[in-house]
Amino acid sequence: MLDSRSTLLNGNHSFPPFYACYLLRSRATVTSRITYIGSTPDPPRRIRQHNGQLTQGALKTSRFRPWEMQMIVYGFPSKLAALQFEYAWQRPEKTRHLREDTTDGQYGLLIKKDRERNMLNRKVAVVCALLALPPFSRLPLHVRFFNEDVQTLFESRRRDQAQGLPLSLSTILDLGGVAGDTGRRVATTPGVTAIDGPIDVEDYHFRDQVWQKLITLTSTPACLICGTQVDMQDHLSYSLCPVGGSCLATTHVDCLGADFVRGQPTLLPSHGQCPGCHEEVQWGEVIRSTYACKELHAAPTLRGTRKRQGQKGAVINSLSSAADLNSQPDPAPEEVNQDSSKPPMPKPKARRKPSRRKPSQAIDHKPGSSSSTGDI
Numbered sequence: 001m002l003d004s005r006s007t008l009l010n011g012n013h014s015f016p017p018f019y020a021c022y023l024l025r026s027r028a029t030v031t032s033r034i035t036y037i038g039s040t041p042d043p044p045r046r047i048r049q050h051n052g053q054l055t056q057g058a059l060k061t062s063r064f065r066p067w068e069m070q071m072i073v074y075g076f077p078s079k080l081a082a083l084q085f086e087y088a089w090q091r092p093e094k095t096r097h098l099r100e101d102t103t104d105g106q107y108g109l110l111i112k113k114d115r116e117r118n119m120l121n122r123k124v125a126v127v128c129a130l131l132a133l134p135p136f137s138r139l140p141l142h143v144r145f146f147n148e149d150v151q152t153l154f155e156s157r158r159r160d161q162a163q164g165l166p167l168s169l170s171t172i173l174d175l176g177g178v179a180g181d182t183g184r185r186v187a188t189t190p191g192v193t194a195i196d197g198p199i200d201v202e203d204y205h206f207r208d209q210v211w212q213k214l215i216t217l218t219s220t221p222a223c224l225i226c227g228t229q230v231d232m233q234d235h236l237s238y239s240l241c242p243v244g245g246s247c248l249a250t251t252h253v254d255c256l257g258a259d260f261v262r263g264q265p266t267l268l269p270s271h272g273q274c275p276g277c278h279e280e281v282q283w284g285e286v287i288r289s290t291y292a293c294k295e296l297h298a299a300p301t302l303r304g305t306r307k308r309q310g311q312k313g314a315v316i317n318s319l320s321s322a323a324d325l326n327s328q329p330d331p332a333p334e335e336v337n338q339d340s341s342k343p344p345m346p347k348p349k350a351r352r353k354p355s356r357r358k359p360s361q362a363i364d365h366k367p368g369s370s371s372s373t374g375d376i
């Protein structure tokens, strides 16, 4: 299942707008605690496949239908990173990420191949531990719970484990469910485009924000760190400030990476300050911004289709008149299908209004029981 063919090094890599690892719980019986872990660029579609409403569902899960999506982890900077996380979550006893601290017993229980290994409590404990440890603690990840019970389990584990979760990790309780059809979502739930619709799997808000900044640039900017002009034809060499707002700080990716690790005992940048607005920036967001710029510059291969009539179309049209539009089309985006049932990514569509995607704390909702049996 793990796809080892990576396009990271062949120039065709693109940042998946959305790629999630998910936890399903069987609702075949009231007391069922059987779980399933997978990954997908489209959780609302994937749950329908698991439940047999769409073809090409995972055969493994046909026996314990119906399934309910309990939580997702998303924000991975690459499909490969998501698959690594999925693998570790599925098989904690095989992953090296939980091995290092087993001497003190902290993770010993998590990697036991006992009867509890596929049960909900254990799976929640494993994901909480993985999120707290490198390399995943360095990624700009988010957790979305679709059920209060699983959020409670997670928070309980979070309090008990010695290793804290990274400050950058945001958690959201979305009682609307992955499809937004439970009628329990509130208007302020981030990361959705409608109170009764599926979660936003295109991460459109972030990319739109970067695109708007990109077209605001009137001339090729100089790197704020080294002072030399960035090469806007070399798409992955520069980055625009990924923080929302008006900061147009542009840097070479290499310069910013070196700046982030200065004085640190690591060679891998994790986070640092934007040299323009001085806001804290996660390295993963820098890379996302870089890929967003690349995607917009790939406009020659995208322009002219009906899908481009939306917001991206408007941005592309504006950019077309800018002097810096690249005349050489980029290679086709990586197809990030993990299995044949998933749509290729990224393929931005003309959107409804953009989602309000912003880091947030868990949102308190009025108490209520977890979703009952049935599809979500």
Ligand SMILES: [Zn+2]
Binding pocket: 223, 224, 225, 226, 227, 228, 251, 252, 255
């Ligand atoms: Zn520079």
Ligand SMILES: [Zn+2]
Binding pocket: 241, 242, 243, 247, 248, 249, 274, 275, 276, 277, 278, 279
């Ligand atoms: Zn900034």
